Every structure is written in C-alpha cells, then in structure tokens.
Amino acid sequence: MLDDQQALIDLDGVQKEISLELLDDVAVGDYVVVHVGYALGRLDPEEAERTLALLGEAGLEAAR
Amino acid sequence: MKYIDEFRDGATARRVAGAIAAEAEPDHHYHLMEFCGGHTHAIYRYGVQDLLPPQVRMIHGPGCPVCVLPVGRLDMALSLASRPEVILCSYGDMLRVPGSGGRSLLKARGEGADVRMVYSAADALELARRHPERQVVFFAIGFETTTPPTAVAIRQAHSEDLENFSVLCNHVLTPAAVANILDSPAAREIGSVPIDGFLGPAHVSIVIGTHAYERFAEGYRKPVVISGFEPLDVMQSILMLIRQLNEGRAEVENQYTRAVTRLGNVKAQDLCAEIFEPRSEFEWRGLGVVPDSALQIRKEFGRFDAERRFDLTYAPVGDNRACECGSILRGVLEPTDCKLFGTACTPETPMGSCMVSSEGACAAYYQYGRFRQPVKSATA
Numbered sequence: 001m002l003d004d005q006q007a008l009i010d011l012d013g014v015q016k017e018i019s020l021e022l023l024d025d026v027a028v029g030d031y032v033v034v035h036v037g038y039a040l041g042r043l044d045p046e047e048a049e050r051t052l053a054l055l056g057e058a059g060l061e062a063a064r
Numbered sequence: 065m066k067y068i069d070e071f072r073d074g075a076t077a078r079r080v081a082g083a084i085a086a087e088a089e090p091d092h093h094y095h096l097m098e099f100c101g102g103h104t105h106a107i108y109r110y111g112v113q114d115l116l117p118p119q120v121r122m123i124h125g126p127g128c129p130v131c132v133l134p135v136g137r138l139d140m141a142l143s144l145a146s147r148p149e150v151i152l153c154s155y156g157d158m159l160r161v162p163g164s165g166g167r168s169l170l171k172a173r174g175e176g177a178d179v180r181m182v183y184s185a186a187d188a189l190e191l192a193r194r195h196p197e198r199q200v201v202f203f204a205i206g207f208e209t210t211t212p213p214t215a216v217a218i219r220q221a222h223s224e225d226l227e228n229f230s231v232l233c234n235h236v237l238t239p240a241a242v243a244n245i246l247d248s249p250a251a252r253e254i255g256s257v258p259i260d261g262f263l264g265p266a267h268v269s270i271v272i273g274t275h276a277y278e279r280f281a282e283g284y285r286k287p288v289v290i291s292g293f294e295p296l297d298v299m300q301s302i303l304m305l306i307r308q309l310n311e312g313r314a315e316v317e318n319q320y321t322r323a324v325t326r327l328g329n330v331k332a333q334d335l336c337a338e339i340f341e342p343r344s345e346f347e348w349r350g351l352g353v354v355p356d357s358a359l360q361i362r363k364e365f366g367r368f369d370a371e372r373r374f375d376l377t378y379a380p381v382g383d384n385r386a387c388e389c390g391s392i393l394r395g396v397l398e399p400t401d402c403k404l405f406g407t408a409c410t411p412e413t414p415m416g417s418c419m420v421s422s423e424g425a426c427a428a429y430y431q432y433g434r435f436r437q438p439v440k441s442a443t444a
Contacts, residue, residue: 012065019186021216022332031067033270033323036155036206037184038213041270041329047322048067055076055296058083058303 001028009034067322071294072110080299081115088306094120095258096305097395099242100265101128101423102293108428110295112302120302123395126241126350127265129206130157130421131393134349135381137234138163141203144232144374145169145177151195153180153188154203155210157421160414164381169203185210185217192221192229201370202231208271211235211359212332215339218361218368230370233361236346238268239276240357245394246284248351259395261305263298264290266320273328277316285314292320339365347380349417350393387416392425399429406430 001007005020009032016034020026023039031043088094098104104124107113113122126132142163145152152169159169159181173179178198182188185202192200204214214231221229242262264277269290277288287308291301301319308315318324339362346358361369370376383390387409388402399405399418409415411427418424422431 012068019184019213019216022212022329022335024331033267035209035267036213037186038216040209040212040267040332041323043067044322045067048070051292051297051300051319051322052070055080055300058080058300 007039068294071292071296073296076296077110077112077115077299080296080303084115084120084299084303084306085117087303087310088117088120089310090117090119092119092309093260094306094309095123095260096120096263096302097123097125097245097259097261098263098291098298099125099127099238100263100268101131101421101425102266103263103291103298104128104425104428105423106293106295106298108432110298111432112295112298113433115299116302120306122263123259124392124398124425125245125262125395126348126393127207127238127268128393128418128421128423128425129210129236130155130161131389131417131424132236132241132348132350133158133161133205133234133417134347135163135383136347136379138169139381140371140376140378141169141201141232142167142172143376144201144203144370145172145179147199147374149199151178151180151191151198151200152203153182153191153200155183155205156181158203158205161417161420162384162415166384166415185213186220189217189220189226189229192226193224196228199228199230199373201374202229203234204231205234207236207238207265207268208336209267211336211340212271212329215332215335218339218365219335221368222365230368230373231361232370232376233340233359235340235359236348237342237357237359238265238272239279240354241348241351242277242280244348244351244354244357246280246286259286260309261287261289263301263305264288264316266291266293266297266323269318269320269324269328271329271332274316274318274324274326276328281314281316287314288316290316290318290320290324292323338362347378348393349383350390384415389416389418389426392418399426402426 032039188202340359418426
C-alpha cells in the first residue's frame with residue numbers, strides 16, 4: 001500500500017504502481033483486476049475455485 | 065500466474081470441447097456473438113474456434129473501442145494536435161489509426177505535433193502538472209472500463225484547479241451498442257446473420273454488473289452469458305449458451321463469478337454519473353449514429369471538456385471505400401472477406417481500425433488465424 005490511494009501490485013514478477021481510487025477496502029494480498037492502471041474489481045478466490053470445479057465436471061459429463 | 069494459468073489448461077479445454085460437441089444439436093445452428101474485442105482476441109490466440117463443432121459459429125461484435133471510433137472524431141484529435149500550444153495524449157493503439165487522408169496521430173507527431181502515448185488518464189494529468197505553459201488534452205476513448213479512470217482524472221483536475229487540462233471525450237456504452245445490433249434492421253438484413261445469443265464482456269461487466277443485460281434476455285429473448293477472458297472461461301460460457309438455447313431459456317448467466325457481480329462496481333458507476341451525462345447521439349464506425357450510446361462531460365465540469373474549450377464541432381467523414389471495417393464490426397463480414405486484408409492492410413501498415421488494435425477482428429485473424437483454413441483442409 002502506498003500514499004494517495006496507490007498500491008504496488010505484482011504482475012507475475014513485474015512490479016507496477018496502480019490506483020485504488022475506484023475500489024474500497026483493498027488489503028495486502030488481495031487479487032484485483034487492473035485496467036489502464038486502475039483496479040476495477042476484486043477477484044474472489046472461492047468463486048475461482050468453484051468455476052474450476054465446474055470446468056472439471058463439464059469434462060466428466062462428456063467422458064461418460 | 066495464479067488465476068490465469070489454470071484457466072488456460074489445454075487438457076481441460078479439450079474435455080469441455082467434448083461436452084460442447086456432445087450437447088450441440090447437429091441440426092441446430094448456434095450463432096453466438098462475442099461482443100468484446102478481448103474475447104475475439106482470446107478466441108483466435110488460443111484457437112477456440114477450432115475446438116468448436118461447425119454448427120457453433122462465433123460472430124465478432126463491435127466491442128473494440130479503437131475500432132468503433134469514427135474517422136471524424138479522430139480528425140478532431142488531429143486538428144487539436146496541430147495547435148502549437150497543445151500536447152495531445154492518448155492510449156497507444158489510438159495513435160496508429162489512420163484518419164482523413166490516411167493521416168494518423170503518429171504521422172502528425174512525425175510532422176512536428178506534440179503527441180504522446182500514455183498508459184493511463186493519470187499520466188495525462190501528470191503531464192498537465194509538469195507543463196503548466198501548455199494545454200494538455202487527453203483523447204479519451206473506450207467503453208465502461210476506461211470511463212471511470214477518465215472520471216477520476218477530471219475530478220482530480222477540478223479539485224486541483226488545473227487550468228491547462230482537458231478531455232476530448234469519446235466514451236461509449238456497451239448496452240446501447242448491443243441494443244442497436246438487436247434493433248437495427250440494417251444490421252439484421254445486410255448479412256442476414258441471426259444472432260442466437262451473446263457472450264457478455266468480462267471487464268466491462270465488472271463495472272456495470274450483470275443486471276445491465278437483463279433487458280436483452282427479457283425483452284429480446286436472447287441468452288447472455290458474461291464470460292471471463294481466458295480460453296476456458298470462453299469455452300465454458302459457450303457451453304452455457306448452448307445449454308440455454310437447447311432448453312429454450314433466455315437468461316443472463318454469469319460465468320465470470322470470480323470478478324463480476326449483479327450490481328457491478330457501484331463506486332465507479334457513481335463517479336461516472338457525477339462527471340458524465342448521456343450524449344443524445346454518437347456516431348460509431350460500422351453502426352452509424354446511435355442515440356444515447358455515448359457520454360459527454362457535464363456542464364459543471366465543462367472547463368475540462370476539450371470540445372467546449374477549443375470550440376470543436378463534429379463532422380462525419382466516410383471510411384476508406386475499400387475498407388470493410390464497418391461490416392466486420394456489425395458481424396456481417398469476416399476479415400478474410402475484405403480484399404485489403406493481409407495485402408494492403410496489415411498490422412504494420414493498417415488501412416482500417418480493425419487491423420490496428422489487438423482487440424480488432426482483423427488483427428486477431430492476421431496474428432493467429434491467417435493460416436487456419438488451409439491447415440484445416442489439409443487435415444480433413
């Protein structure tokens with residue numbers, strides 16, 4: 001977290017300063033979706049896991 | 065990278081492709097429009113089209129901001145750039161699009177204009193702070209993803225009383241364009257492409273939420289699935305659309321639940337509503353004049369509106385006649401139907417906007433899809 005609603009993000013090893021002005025309550029360790037230098041939304045790890053699980057099921061259905 | 069690599073797994077993609085092939089009825093057609101250029105790019109980069117059965121066809125939509133900006137609006141930026149007191153800045157791709165007479169902002173820079181590439185609206189603001197003796201104009205383009213950052217910049221300029229910063233606003237609205245495609249008899253007749261369902265944009269929907277699409281499901285009986293940008297997201301969303309169509313449902317479903325909610329980013333929406341208001345009409349390349357499809361800066365912030373500050377008026381300009389960008393943006397023609405494609409028009413020397421942006425259908429075909437047909441027939 002930096003001053004003026006700025007934050008340092010790690011983009012697969014690349015450090016980039018972005019703005020948090022469009023998103024409240026971001027904490028260190030959160031995943032955010034960044035567009036033209038601004039965090040637009042938060043990424044929900046539980047929902048990501050659920051989607052991956054559904055993807056796995058789609059495959060099983062086809063195999064049956 | 066976490067939350068990216070898992071959604072690009074090839075083995076899973078082939079299994080989902082198996083499910084799509086098993087569930088898509090052989091005698092049905094599934095014409096699905098991916099609205100967003102980010103999806104067009106992903107579909108070609110990862111060869112998603114090649115994993116789909118022939119009755120499932122992806123139609124590329126107009127969701128590429130660089131592509132849909134008409135020549136007349138670009139000419140406004142070119143005229144501003146030619147003023148000696150102006151520093152004109154914009155996102156990188158925008159600088160390469162040919163305007164009237166094939167002149168781009170980069171060419172204008174070669175002729176001595178002060179044109180600069182910025183990564184974000186905040187960079188443009190910083191230029192204005194550093195050059196108080198110059199007029200810094202941010203040539204703002206984009207859908208609901210780039211609009212909130214422009215709003216932040218204008219609000220910031222307002223609170224700092226920055227006299228030398230203004231915005232040439234070209235922000236456009238996704239739902240208005242979708243409605244236009246569904247409403248316009250021209251778009252329906254010219255190519256007679258019936259669209260059966262929509263793949264909804266990822267990042268735009270983070271901002272506007274899934275509720276913005278509910279009227280298309282209810283009013284037009286077209287299923288919409290909001291999809292993430294990774295190839296597995298796209299494939300899962302296609303499967304969800306096929307299931308809706310098979311079951312006769314027309315609903316808004318959200319595949320990209322890890323980032324998109326029903327209401328979207330309300331903070332960003334509120335900020336945009338504070339700074340911008342609807343423009344009664346705006347011309348789109350490909351779609352023509354669409355009512356209530358774009359935003360302009362509110363009167364209260366009028367001193368940051370470049371159109372007011374420099375007394376600019378819009379004059380429509382016809383596209384290069386040989387360029388088929390307009391029909392490609394309506395989903396009526398494919399890039400390979402254009403006689404300029406890959407010959408006179410390439411990403412290095414683009415004739416039309418769809419070849420400039422990596423989100424443009426022509427650029428995606430050129431980068432990833434050029435040799436698809438011959439390879440396919442050789443293996444068939």
